[in-house]
Amino acid sequence: MTTNLTLVILMAVLVACGVTLLLERSLTRILVGVLLLSNGVNLFFLVASGPAGNAPVLGSVGPGPMSDPLPQAMVLTAIVITLGVSAFLLAMAYRSWQLGGDDEVQDDVEDALITRLAERDETSSTFDGGSDGELDEEGADT
Amino acid sequence: MNVNVIIPLPVVLPLLGAGACLVFGRSARAQRLISFGVLSAVVVIAAVLLVRADTDGPQVVHLGAWPAELGISLVADRLSALMLLVSTVVTLCVLAYSLGQGVIEFGRDTPLSVYFPTFLVLSAGVSNAFLSGDLFNLFVGFEVLLSASYVLITLGGTGPRVRAGTTYVVVSLLSSMLFLIAIAATYAAVGTVNMADVAQRMDSVPPGVQLVLQLLLLTAFSIKAAVFPLSAWLPDSYPTAPAPVTAVFAGLLTKVGVYAIIRTQTLLFPDSPLSDFLLWAALLTMVVGILGAVAQSDIKRLLSFTLVSHIGYMIFGIALASELGLTGAIFYVVHHITIQTTLFLVTGLIEVRGGSTSLDRLGGLARSAPLLAVMFFVPAMNLGGIPPFSGFLGKVALVQGGIDRAGWLSTLVVAGSIVTSLLTLYAIAKTWNRAFWQPAPEDLDDLDHRWSSGTKSGERWGSVDALSNLTKLPTAMVVPTLVLVVLGSSLTLVAGPLYGVSERSATELMERTPYISAVLTDDTDAGDDPSTAGGE
Incomplete structure (x- = not known):
């Protein structure tokens, strides 16, 4: 299987930045870190799905290889989940700021x-x- | 009629129930009826599934009639069904307890309309994780239960809870990310996420890649199961939540992680090179956890540390990778779900009765609340592994498994498990002496004053003061706890059949073929499914 090096490098950068931010104390930075990390992981699914091809819709594309639709479905699910959790994290950061004046993890x-x-x-x-x-x-x- | 229709119900019913609860958000009565009814139904379904899985082998349903490699399969084999049954029975009892607990009724710091739906969603997530036949659906199950648990752990949004919730959420997020990476890597390696299919194709994967996948999955699940050194988040975040929430978390959430470890280790990586590694993890989890427990002066924290410590026993059973070890681990999971939940519920009652869970402030409860003392003593001795109780039986199975395995390491872990058991007894005895036997400290008011200045503990206890002058425990809370105490003790009476089921589950897990062939080759069932799955 050939892999797309650009995607791999991009993924590595996103994950590295995400992890760095995750190690911070402020919840807002952690949130940004989580977002970067999750995007990196989502790219990893694209890498895992193999080389890109035609849109995986039966009957609408000509002959030739199709992309693998399964990882795309998983990425969609993962994106939705991350969205929900980020919203919660944001609310919690706000609540933490309301209560203590900052959003640092104590x-x-x-x-x-x-x-x-x-x-x-x-x-x-x-x-x-x-x-x-x-x-x-x-x-x-x- | 195809009985497999009922397999998705433990997931679907609570979700529908949660929706209905939100619709009837204004009527506490309707919410109670719905949640209680739904969970009771799920208990019955789980029992039926266990009987069927035990007599006819793994029950499979392919949702939407997609083939197993593409669609989502739900599988109820003996292990899944057993876990499902125990977890829903415990959830039902905790729900009954929280119905009785004033917190929700008074709406003191708990939003009325949120608790029941979230609780049902949590139950749906747990069921989904237990029944899931593919890795990605397992991830979704985890996320569903985690999202619900985020809400429950920060219920009311008070300072201490938000602080504890932050750690919990961030750690859980990290483990979810790791799990996602593991899934993507698995997909890249074998081109499927269906566990039965992955198990078949794993043989052709180079050993190095297999090891990476195994380690990734293990790390993700070990965070959720709180295996040392990935356990530090647990004793920090559990104790601040309301008693029923802590109870259900302690009973179920870590066990879902343990279940996932059992499932993936036995099914995907049968000839694990990590057996020794897991033995070390088990040993350290047991010993470090219990040493933490000994140092605590708050019952909830102490119990959280024993929870971590006893996860080590289950990991020990898994690490042995023998039939006896797995049997012991499964038996121990069942025992521990029941007992740990009971103990946390009793702690909730102690908080109501004594106004605190700190050993520095409690005392004389054996005289003033004898029933409470009995309700604490029985499961506590059970946890400590005193002979007639199920904790002892589970430990015996594990010790036997450990001795059967050749090598000094497993003997060392056996020794460690016995030391842990004794230290658990010590920690429990300390709690018993200080909270129940010793006379209460005299200068309570004075202490109140001093402790409430600034520390989070003061804040927490302050909120309980309204209830602390109750001289009689609310019956609606006592009855479910009593039911769980009796259930936990009666595990000894049904130990024969239960051990039998655990043994058969372990055999099934070690053989692997019943699971794999049931998922991948039941064409006849798949033929029947369009009608059934279409109805979902």
Whole structure:
């Protein structure tokens, strides 16, 4: 099977940019990253479908090879799904901005709590029955 | 009449039900009736499918009567039907529980009209993933259930939920992208996405390419199944959602990932070179997960970590790639879906009764709520693998499978699984002691004050205060939980037949031919289908 090198390179660039943006903290950038990534993946389906040919509509094209219609159907489905999810992500970014003034993805609060306890080499209050003194320290710290 | 008409129903009915729920968005009563009716019907259908799949082999329907290589096939073999039955029974119980939970009725921070339709869509997605006979439809099933889960996990749009939902959505999106890449690569390699057809053609693919495809699929599914090191998202995102939502997520969503791993590993890559690799993944998932659980002081988080940890048992069974291992894995999935869901529902009740799920703030529940204590104790011991319960039986099967396999690695994983089991017991015992036996902390008000300043936990608990002064648990929530507790315990009573079905499923999976030939060569059924599929 011969593959279209332009498509492969374009796909690689899109996926690379998408992944880079996905690693950002701001939800809007993540969203753009997801969009780029999904477009890259959709191109991959076109690469997977083999060399381009005539439109795959029976009876309307002359002889000669047709394109494979199946990956195109899959790409269409994937595009629709991405559209829906992007809309949701956008709404969530907006909600996050409404609530906190920015759309940054935050760390897990309780994770951070445990990490801090570990850094100070203390045990959690659950560990030894939670005396009041420890809770005070913890409470004062939060 | 061709009974295969009913195969698409577990997908179609909930979707139609979701539509109907939206139409009757203003009437909570109608919504309840519709969702309860639809899910009950699906339970019956799933039971019929399981009986048929067990007696007559895999049941197949080709939608629109397209040939299997081109169209969408839905397949109900023993594994699919079993998963479908267990998942819908659990979903039904959770639905009943959420009917009883005030949250929806009061509309406190939950939009009334959205919950039931979304719940039904989630159920449709899960059914579609279980029944799907081709990779792309599996992807669609995943997306349907994930989209529904995005809505459910951020229900109400409060700060903590949006924060937790963000992580969840982004991770899920990434795994979906990986899955899509895997599908495209599979299509490029073998020219089809129908799993039976892929399985046939995979032999002619070079081993290197096979390995790449296998790794891609494994990574995508492992994120969904929360296999270490791809599990970090789970304990972070599950605990903030409402109790029934967490329960259904914990019970079903990760198991759909496990199901997909079982299906693809056994069907597409029967002579897997990754067995050792998976054994390591299983070991690390078990041990790291349970160590996380031991460190937690919030019951929901603790349970989320045990969830991750026990996924390791299932991966262990799959990694063994023997009939005994698979039998154990399937049995364990059934047990774990029921038990984990029950525990999360009970935690919801604890939250209602004690006003919190933090072990620092709970206490004395065994005295003040004895029924709740029993409802927690039984499934908790079941999870810990105490002998009469099904958790023990599943683990025995897995341990046997592990010892039967030659090599030091599987013995190491067996040792790891026993340690994990003991640590689970430790974590559970800690919860039991602190929440149920120990007297309640005295300065509750004081604590309230201090904790609610700024932390997300304070915010979360604040919303529960309205319910926390209930001295009596709402019956409508207790009954479904009790049903699930009884169901989970009775898995021991039906362990013989259940183990039999698991064993036959495992045999069927290992043989592969029943599945492949049922999908690809049932011309007679395909001939009947235009009338049936046209009706959909």
